[in-house]
Amino acid sequence: MAKYKIYGTNQPYGGKVVNINGDMFTTIGGTLEGDSKHVVVDGPAIVGTVANNNGGMNMTAPAANSNPVTATFKRGDRSPNDRTYYLPQNYKGNAGTAGRAVKQGTELHRHQNGTIMLGHDPNNMGAVVTKSAPRKARSNTPQTPPRRTMGNRNNGGSGY
Numbered sequence: 413m414a415k416y417k418i419y420g421t422n423q424p425y426g427g428k429v430v431n432i433n434g435d436m437f438t439t440i441g442g443t444l445e446g447d448s449k450h451v452v453v454d455g456p457a458i459v460g461t462v463a464n465n466n467g468g469m470n471m472t473a474p475a476a477n478s479n480p481v482t483a484t485f486k487r488g489d490r491s492p493n494d495r496t497y498y499l500p501q502n503y504k505g506n507a508g509t510a511g512r513a514v515k516q517g518t519e520l521h522r523h524q525n526g527t528i529m530l531g532h533d534p535n536n537m538g539a540v541v542t543k544s545a546p547r548k549a550r551s552n553t554p555q556t557p558p559r560r561t562m563g564n565r566n567n568g569g570s571g572y
Contacts, residue, residue, distance in 0.1 A: 420537030421542035446546025460519030479523045484532050488516040497541035
């Protein structure tokens with residue numbers, strides 16, 4: 413069973429995560445990346461237990477969302493949260509092209525911790541968007557420096 417699930421979905425996730433201000437995000441390289449997804453611990457949210465009259469224990473209610481949505485807005489609406497945001501490199505959807513700026517008119521929301529995500533539907537959270545364009549993956553192919561040549565010495569020049 414996966415240790416985490418993607419926030420707002422039931423999609424399991426068992427890979428690496430990074431903790432950003434108390435919130436967990438998927439990662440490959442150990443940092444928050446352009447395509448990182450917000451994850452939560454997979455399982456019941458148990459705050460604690462209290463004793464009941466029969467000597468047993470009762471579960472208390474789950475904790476309130478520790479990172480609630482604080483604002484909803486649309487790209488281009490000139491609200492205080494509106495600015496250029498960039499989509500993850502692996503993004504597929506209607507908000508724009510992967511790795512590029514979010515299209516004008518796209519619905520976005522801001523969480524208390526400052527995370528900006530696509531959409532307004534709390535049951536179907538979209539991708540995390542970033543304020544800076546995602547970096548392109550570096551190639552592992554070694555680069556060969558250009559070859560230096562002396563040129564043709566018999567072309568009228570002194571050569572020395």
